[in-house]
Amino acid sequence: MASDNRPLSPHLGIYRWQISMTMSILHRLTGIWLSLGSLALIYWLIAVAAGPDIYAMAQTLLGSWIGQVLMWTWAFSLFYHLCNGIRHLFWDAGRGFEIRAFYITGYSVWIISGALTVVAILFAYTHGSHP
Amino acid sequence: MSFRTPLGRARGLGSAKRGTGHWLAQRVTAVALIPLTLWFVASVLIHMHADYVTVLNWMHSPVVAVLLVLLVAILYYHAYLGLQTVIEDYVHDEWLKVSTLVLLKFICILLAVIGIFAVLRVAFGG
Numbered sequence: 001m002a003s004d005n006r007p008l009s010p011h012l013g014i015y016r017w018q019i020s021m022t023m024s025i026l027h028r029l030t031g032i033w034l035s036l037g038s039l040a041l042i043y044w045l046i047a048v049a050a051g052p053d054i055y056a057m058a059q060t061l062l063g064s065w066i067g068q069v070l071m072w073t074w075a076f077s078l079f080y081h082l083c084n085g086i087r088h089l090f091w092d093a094g095r096g097f098e099i100r101a102f103y104i105t106g107y108s109v110w111i112i113s114g115a116l117t118v119v120a121i122l123f124a125y126t127h128g129s130h131p
Numbered sequence: 132m133s134f135r136t137p138l139g140r141a142r143g144l145g146s147a148k149r150g151t152g153h154w155l156a157q158r159v160t161a162v163a164l165i166p167l168t169l170w171f172v173a174s175v176l177i178h179m180h181a182d183y184v185t186v187l188n189w190m191h192s193p194v195v196a197v198l199l200v201l202l203v204a205i206l207y208y209h210a211y212l213g214l215q216t217v218i219e220d221y222v223h224d225e226w227l228k229v230s231t232l233v234l235l236k237f238i239c240i241l242l243a244v245i246g247i248f249a250v251l252r253v254a255f256g257g
Contacts, residue, residue: 031214031217032213042242042249045246049252049256
């Protein structure tokens with residue numbers, strides 16, 4: 001039996017709100033959301049393999065307003081998880097722990113992932129032939 | 132000769148026989164996914180309004196097929212490692228935890244195999 005009276009780290013409720021909390025929780029949530037989004041990827045791959053009719057159906061479904069909303073939440077989740085993931089990799093290398101660097105990289109993740117999402121949306125709706 | 136203390140032996144809580152494997156695999160798959168996901172997002176944006184034949188020709192390319200197989204395989208490996216951590220953190224009932232983890236592993240492998248099969252079918256198809 002492990003000892004029951006080991007010191008525990010403080011519970012969430014004890015902390016004042018900090019941006020680092022939100023970002024950490026959001027990293028998990030986007031990870032979970034992207035795992036669900038991978039179903040859309042598999043569905044799309046199956047649709048390509050299944051032939052033009054099924055593919056057309058998939059395009060209609062993914063192109064519907066709800067499909068588009070889901071797509072853009074997945075796009076933002078991907079960019080966020082990607083940028084914050086790179087931030088995590090720098091921490092793993094022992095860099096970026098200073099308070100100042102912590103905040104700068106944190107806000108950069110928001111700005112860059114937001115900007116990438118906007119650029120992706122603009123590209124999607126201004127390039128190529130629309131159905 | 133054992134380096135463990137008598138108390139440690141009596142309690143039976145020894146090494147879990149694995150150390151940084153999970154942590155490292157999560158990082159290595161993350162690094163691999165950086166170029167793969169960026170390439171995939173760019174490809175999707177380019178082909179968003181493309182017709183079926185264009186998409187089919189795109190997936191016929193060996194480079195695209197290999198990258199898609201890598202993407203699907205590494206994506207599900209990374210997703211499994213991440214979701215496993217979430218389950219281990221929040222599911223405290225041992226039976227529920229273990230069965231959820233096994234189910235998750237089955238689902239991830241199944242989806243990865245389906246995705247890879249679909250890519251290969253297009254790549255090798257006529």
